[in-house]
Amino acid sequence: MTSEFKEGLIEVVQAVLPITAVVILLQVLLISMPWEEFARFLIGVLFVMSGLLLFLQGVKIGLLPMGEAIGAELPKHGSLIFLLFFAFILGYAVTMAEPDVWVLAGYVDTVSEGMVSRYILVLFVALGVAIFVTLAMLRIVLNIPIAYIFAGGYTLILILSYFTPTDFVPISFDAGGVTTGPVTVPFILALGLGVTAVLGGKSSFNDGFGLIGLASIGPVLSVMILGIIYS
Template sequence: MTDLKRELLDVVQAVLPIAGVVLLLQIFLISMPWTGFARFGLGVVLVTAGLLLFLQGVKIGLLPMGEAVGAELPKRGSLPFLLVSAFILGLTVTMAEPDVWVLSGYVDTASGGAVSKYALVVCVALGVAIFVSLAMLRIVLNVPIAYILAAGYCLILVLSFFTPADFVPVSFDAGVVTTGPMTVTFVMAIALGLADALEGRSAVQDGFGLIALVALAPILSVMSVGLLLTTQSKRKGTRNE
């Protein structure tokens, strides 16, 4: 019961500042109908309850299961099995991430259906799945994460000069929303479990930094898709001429 009260206090502290700012804007600036503001108040209550339930679910189920999976995979003695399992887990967890679906829905609406939300979700999920596998491989091979991050961001910088302007902001937003509660919780737990299972490894040094790699994945995948679509459209235009 003490842990539940502490988590409730943490959730209230996270939600209360946002609610306070909106309340001040309502009183001194916006003055929207109070019926609409009442719906906002109901939403705050539901968000608070949802976050509390989510944290309980993470504590009871997701974290222990993720760490158990991460600790069990190396015992199979097969690196391909580890990488394939990491790919599948990264793919499914990303497709279950609510933030990814929210962003893809907005992109679909803003682009008038030119960028399908389902195509964007699949693109982001595939990118994350590949990078989760690479992150597990990095832990096994003990490759310094600084090298991978430096190479990844250098590649992003180069691609940004060739990617269509419409895809660049979407790619960076996709990188942000991918590091949501589902992905961070489960993937991080697997990485920590894997680092703990490997003899002579530090969970802090090898288990952390994974989310930075995960954030790279959708940026690169969305940019690559935008570059590919532009190349194909140019080829079609050349053929028609």
């Protein structure tokens, strides 16, 4: 067993053990649900731990190195349009692959009884992430202070919240949250760090981070716009 695998196993145990311990205490001291259901819970915990362990290994072996490699290659072509175009495509594609987004869209589809299609919602969320990942890349290249984009983005959110139907406001903020999932975060962070690594005068610490915060603004705005369209 390699040291990386051992570290991943420890991380998974530390992540899952607290909630498992809480549920066990509740079962013993308070809830006392049928033991068949509790046994299914314990089996589910084992499946979750196995899945997380495999996922973390996949992220370390594949997603992070590939994201950094792509981010390092794109600026070498010397075209800002080329960089921004593929930043948009990658932001869109990685959001479409994010399971958290589909879970949220499925619940919205169910609760709204099909009025808000899961596919339409995922499309708008992905477009929002793609646009703001593109803006994040532009910020890195042009050295725009990140505070300006945050201020502008959240000001626009506050303005749109007055025109968005009440039912869509909480959905829009949840959409911003689910984009910070296990697939999107490592890939976009690695992409940003790869870009800053090859651009002269850029700091990986100052310029490579903040992309996830910027990317989460996009879905909030796009779902609010979707709500206005539905209204």
